[in-house]
Amino acid sequence: MTTLGQPDPATLLDIYERAARIRKNDEAFHSAMQSGKLGIRIYYSPRGQEIIPSAICNLLTDEDYLVTIYRGVHDQIAKGIPLNELWAEYAGRVTGTCKGKGGPMHVTHPETGNMVTTGIVGGSMPIANGLAMASQMDGNDRVTIASFGDGASNIGAFHESLNMASVWKLPVIFVCQNNLIAEHTRYEKGTSVERIADRASAYGMPGIHVNGNDPLEMWKAAKVAIDRARAGEGPTLIEAMTFRFMGHLIGDPDEHWNEGEKEAAMERDPIPALRRYLIDHGHATEGDLQGLEEKLDQEVEDAMAFAAESAKPDILELQKDVFAEEK
Amino acid sequence: MTTLGQPDPATLLDIYERAARIRKNDEAFHSAMQSGKLGIRIYYSPRGQEIIPSAICNLLTDEDYLVTIYRGVHDQIAKGIPLNELWAEYAGRVTGTCKGKGGPMHVTHPETGNMVTTGIVGGSMPIANGLAMASQMDGNDRVTIASFGDGASNIGAFHESLNMASVWKLPVIFVCQNNLIAEHTRYEKGTSVERIADRASAYGMPGIHVNGNDPLEMWKAAKVAIDRARAGEGPTLIEAMTFRFMGHLIGDPDEHWNEGEKEAAMERDPIPALRRYLIDHGHATEGDLQGLEEKLDQEVEDAMAFAAESAKPDILELQKDVFAEEK
Amino acid sequence: MAKKMNFVTAINLAMHDAMEQDENVMLLGEDVADEEGGGVVKVTKGLSTKFGTSRVRSTPIAEEAIMGAAIGASLVGKRPIAEIMLMNFTTVSMDQMVNHAAKLRFMSGGQTNVPITIRTMTGAGGGAGGQHCDMLEAWFAHTAGMKVVVPSTPADAYGLLLSCIQDDDPCLFIENLPTYWTMGEAPERGQAIPLGKANVVKDGSDVTLISYGRTMMEAQAACQQLETEGVSVELVDLRSIVPLDLPTVLESVSKTRRAVIAHEAVTPFGVGAELAAQITEMLFSELQAPVQRVGGSYNAVPYAQALEDAHLPTPDRITDAIKKTLA
Amino acid sequence: MAKKMNFVTAINLAMHDAMEQDENVMLLGEDVADEEGGGVVKVTKGLSTKFGTSRVRSTPIAEEAIMGAAIGASLVGKRPIAEIMLMNFTTVSMDQMVNHAAKLRFMSGGQTNVPITIRTMTGAGGGAGGQHCDMLEAWFAHTAGMKVVVPSTPADAYGLLLSCIQDDDPCLFIENLPTYWTMGEAPERGQAIPLGKANVVKDGSDVTLISYGRTMMEAQAACQQLETEGVSVELVDLRSIVPLDLPTVLESVSKTRRAVIAHEAVTPFGVGAELAAQITEMLFSELQAPVQRVGGSYNAVPYAQALEDAHLPTPDRITDAIKKTLA
Ligand SMILES: Cc1ncc(C[n+]2csc(CCOP(=O)(O)OP(=O)(O)O)c2C)c(N)n1
Numbered sequence A, B: 001m002t003t004l005g006q007p008d009p010a011t012l013l014d015i016y017e018r019a020a021r022i023r024k025n026d027e028a029f030h031s032a033m034q035s036g037k038l039g040i041r042i043y044y045s046p047r048g049q050e051i052i053p054s055a056i057c058n059l060l061t062d063e064d065y066l067v068t069i070y071r072g073v074h075d076q077i078a079k080g081i082p083l084n085e086l087w088a089e090y091a092g093r094v095t096g097t098c099k100g101k102g103g104p105m106h107v108t109h110p111e112t113g114n115m116v117t118t119g120i121v122g123g124s125m126p127i128a129n130g131l132a133m134a135s136q137m138d139g140n141d142r143v144t145i146a147s148f149g150d151g152a153s154n155i156g157a158f159h160e161s162l163n164m165a166s167v168w169k170l171p172v173i174f175v176c177q178n179n180l181i182a183e184h185t186r187y188e189k190g191t192s193v194e195r196i197a198d199r200a201s202a203y204g205m206p207g208i209h210v211n212g213n214d215p216l217e218m219w220k221a222a223k224v225a226i227d228r229a230r231a232g233e234g235p236t237l238i239e240a241m242t243f244r245f246m247g248h249l250i251g252d253p254d255e256h257w258n259e260g261e262k263e264a265a266m267e268r269d270p271i272p273a274l275r276r277y278l279i280d281h282g283h284a285t286e287g288d289l290q291g292l293e294e295k296l297d298q299e300v301e302d303a304m305a306f307a308a309e310s311a312k313p314d315i316l317e318l319q320k321d322v323f324a325e326e327k
Numbered sequence C, D: 001m002a003k004k005m006n007f008v009t010a011i012n013l014a015m016h017d018a019m020e021q022d023e024n025v026m027l028l029g030e031d032v033a034d035e036e037g038g039g040v041v042k043v044t045k046g047l048s049t050k051f052g053t054s055r056v057r058s059t060p061i062a063e064e065a066i067m068g069a070a071i072g073a074s075l076v077g078k079r080p081i082a083e084i085m086l087m088n089f090t091t092v093s094m095d096q097m098v099n100h101a102a103k104l105r106f107m108s109g110g111q112t113n114v115p116i117t118i119r120t121m122t123g124a125g126g127g128a129g130g131q132h133c134d135m136l137e138a139w140f141a142h143t144a145g146m147k148v149v150v151p152s153t154p155a156d157a158y159g160l161l162l163s164c165i166q167d168d169d170p171c172l173f174i175e176n177l178p179t180y181w182t183m184g185e186a187p188e189r190g191q192a193i194p195l196g197k198a199n200v201v202k203d204g205s206d207v208t209l210i211s212y213g214r215t216m217m218e219a220q221a222a223c224q225q226l227e228t229e230g231v232s233v234e235l236v237d238l239r240s241i242v243p244l245d246l247p248t249v250l251e252s253v254s255k256t257r258r259a260v261i262a263h264e265a266v267t268p269f270g271v272g273a274e275l276a277a278q279i280t281e282m283l284f285s286e287l288q289a290p291v292q293r294v295g296g297s298y299n300a301v302p303y304a305q306a307l308e309d310a311h312l313p314t315p316d317r318i319t320d321a322i323k324k325t326l327a
């Protein structure tokens, strides 16, 4: 990787804020699921993978596009989705981003560039190309992020998308969040190549293998790729190494790891590590961060209250938004 | 490529015989289409690509499997399909390999290992894996050839198939006949990598780039891959460079080449070249080859006569072979 | 004498006029640009030369990527026309079509919509066999969120395609390949024909014959045949399957009190079933005879000419069905 | 008291017994082997431990490759059970299913057949939203060559799955996820239930209610409700859509002279349309009321609970439809 300088302290603080926000929400989603109070029906925890989108989104604006997947709430929050509407969507309320009709796997919020969330493995990449194609045609410098997992790198849509993006030099960044597992199948049982980043060479595209849980490295990798895309030089494949702390779905016993493997990964939890780093390097005081965290707690509490107080959709909604013409 | 010795004269003669048989049939198909006599309704000429399957099939027996595509009559003939039934199928006769129900794009003849012919780009590879998986499970040393074009290397099924074959070490050889064009789209307009063989590295698989029109090189490449598969060492991707002499379909003006490009390729026509080589190296006399060619002419004539004399299917055939239970 | 035009020209003209009128209209598909021949059967000829290869893009062979690119671009203001060369290849892009294009409006609670047109050609009669001719409109009609349009004349093709391109929902536009060069009246330039308005092609009093697409030709022939026998058939061309113009159908059937539906798709579980069910439900006490359906026989499209002819709904089979309702 | 069993156990047992009886039966799908948890909901638990990971293969996430592998192996003696985790993901493997599996018998003129079973789970009710719950059986019933089976009880699931595995054609076996753990009578070990034989679950005289799969539960509830009101409903469980047991349906309806069809799939262009059309055609003069259809509302499956509930065919909606036929 070419080194283009380090992220400055403000950047690192921003990454921390995004990551901490994701984590606070994740904790709250878990407890809401347990209590059952908000009626959230499904949840895919991104715990352990927060740094990846937090670093990337530091380099984006609302004008840039994101297409993500079922395990995408970290991407969405990092991208700036408003928490009230997010929570209301999870709770199936009419005030939700999608009026409660999409749910956790289908969150959309165009104002913040959250264009599509898909529940189909591989589904994010073809659509990301289309967004990037529109930017290319319009001659603006927007970039599109396609988020997906390691398992998704084995499905046909990955191949078709990377090839097309390269042939057309689209301003898209393919971000593979390699958490080493696909539902319950370990990486090597499904994937024939040691590093997914190496697949980039099959498309004449740069491939970057990076520790996605290292905010500095992740930010630098994202910057190279985003700068390249904005400059009209085409797509990049980033393989961001990470770890899935909470199993595939809530309740997953997650028994697929070797003895100690998961524990070791969780000990390397990147959020407290970044917190320590910020303090150790004098970028923030303990008090600063506590203040930030309290603000985040409040945000989450407000969002939960907003969702709880919101109305549920009327069943007439079934007939709406099917076609442009309402029935 | 490791060199494992040269093909001996008998091998080269065998390759020539297969290639010449393909060519004779191709010429006859063209004139049959022009005259309209046999009622052949569609034809994809493999002219220019004969050497590839001829060299490969020298190394196979009827027990080995082939899955090929619409442009696959060269593969089928090289694999030993009986010409009578082949012609009858093209002519839509009840004596055809498929009783006239499949037609040129769907020729099947299990006795000679011609398992499936598909009209869907990319469709050959997933099925080839299945045949190879069965061989692997049964512990026999059969190999499966999946034939496809350069354009097909950009579709999802290619990716899924190569990945699965590698993860499972299936005895399958992916033979990409790179004729530099897909219908009317030149290689570089659709494909993001300089050499398709390089895509093998995305699957931890050996990739061989070879001049498919050179019988010696093609045979050696096929031997390496087939030996590897028979030894249980897994799949290989072969990119066999070649040229499509006759356009995509009969009547295609084939205007996509640069000035002189096609003419130069046709001047390098591999069949007369191999013929000269055999004579020059003393492997055969002009008389030997003339004798062979006359035999082939007779074969084709017989097959055409067989087709012409065969009955057309009864319309009750529509109800047959839909399900195991006949209506 | 009124000007005449075939389907190829009419469809080409509709795209031309739409592109001229709205710079957001664009086109992507295999071989569609002029350097690639302007489409395999020249339907898109001239468009890339006039509007540039940024707006008219020849793609790799990658239907999932083609569809995704169209969808993504449509989310941010483009109106892409995605060509899936033949309808059987929609099987490769079904995920993007069904799980994404048809559903993004609903799942996003109306925030995003997918104003794409999917053009595809198909239809038996050319001897292509089982994988190139299927009429699959019933699948997509069964998919809430997708509009389905099937023109039967060049003028309708022009006017309906304009409507599809201008429509704010995904529209599947199905073109019949074997009759592409059949002449009909020329369209009126710039005149869109609204979706969901059936066309009463011929008034009659004894029975209503409902059809669409290519089968309208067979339906017309059946009407003429019956006229000589003194049977007065009212002929309704649906033009679009979704939206379905039930009022026009019901009005006609409540007059004639008899109905026959003819389409090329195999009869079981086809569009005719829905129509028969609806007509019978709404006009139960008025109907003088059970609604009859005439469709393709329940098998893959066969190759041999006699079989293919027998597979299709012929004027004779339609006439027989009509007589059944009059018996 | 008879032994009880849920669907998960019954389906697991059927695969177990089939694998024990016939060494050619094998299984492939995502996460199906025990090292990957024995299936995402443990339906395949224990099978790889007992029969080995050569016969029970966890696959990459690659539905086209999974389906192709099953097809290929089935051509040469294996009887693969291919699991497509959720029915919406069949959109990814449609090409192999429709263009290949369903057609290879016909297109080869009966030389090859495809004895595979495609197991897939689906069904609304769990809050997964628009991309994980569709009932798409009508698509496959419209595809000549594919059998379609939908069990409604654990015992039927066992017996019908045995039949599918033993059947010489591709069988799509559709399992309902939300009711997986519902208990029912235990199956009789080794007893296959023939395909194409509907089950008259309850005799009645006033009206025939026809359903299948999960909706049989709602149908039963509707029957009970109506019984208290003095309406005698005959309840027919189709068990398989293809082959369709029309004789049993017609026998019942010619007795009751009224018919209602209920299924979870959206009503328009669904299985109910074909049934309504056939019943009406065959029993036109006997029917006392138009056939009524109750299905899912015409939209993507919504997330919010109240919407999802309203989308589905409830006992109340079925009861209303029945009353309509009696009015
Ligand atoms: C086409 C398709 N096949 C299967 C699934 C079921 N499924 C959901 S998540 C998942 C695993 C994906 O793994 P990975 O891509 O590594 O993403 P992660 O969940 O680890 O972030 C699977 C198989 C799906 N949603 N879509």
Ligand SMILES: Cc1ncc(C[n+]2csc(CCOP(=O)(O)OP(=O)(O)O)c2C)c(N)n1
Residues within 6 Å of the ligand: B071, B119, B120, B121, B122, B148, B149, B150, B151, B152, B153, B177, B179, B181, B182, B183, B244, C030, C061, C063, C085, C089, C092
């Ligand atoms: C899925 C699919 N998409 C498109 C087509 C139409 N089509 C037929 S042949 C062809 C070109 C294939 O090119 P290549 O793979 O290079 O094979 P070649 O014909 O050159 O041997 C295309 C696009 C198809 N048959 N299947």
Ligand SMILES: [Mg+2]
Residues within 6 Å of the ligand: A149, A150, A151, A177, A178, A179, A180, A181, A182, A183
């Ligand atoms: Mg993963």
Ligand SMILES: [Mg+2]
Residues within 6 Å of the ligand: B149, B150, B151, B177, B178, B179, B180, B181, B182, B183
């Ligand atoms: Mg080619």
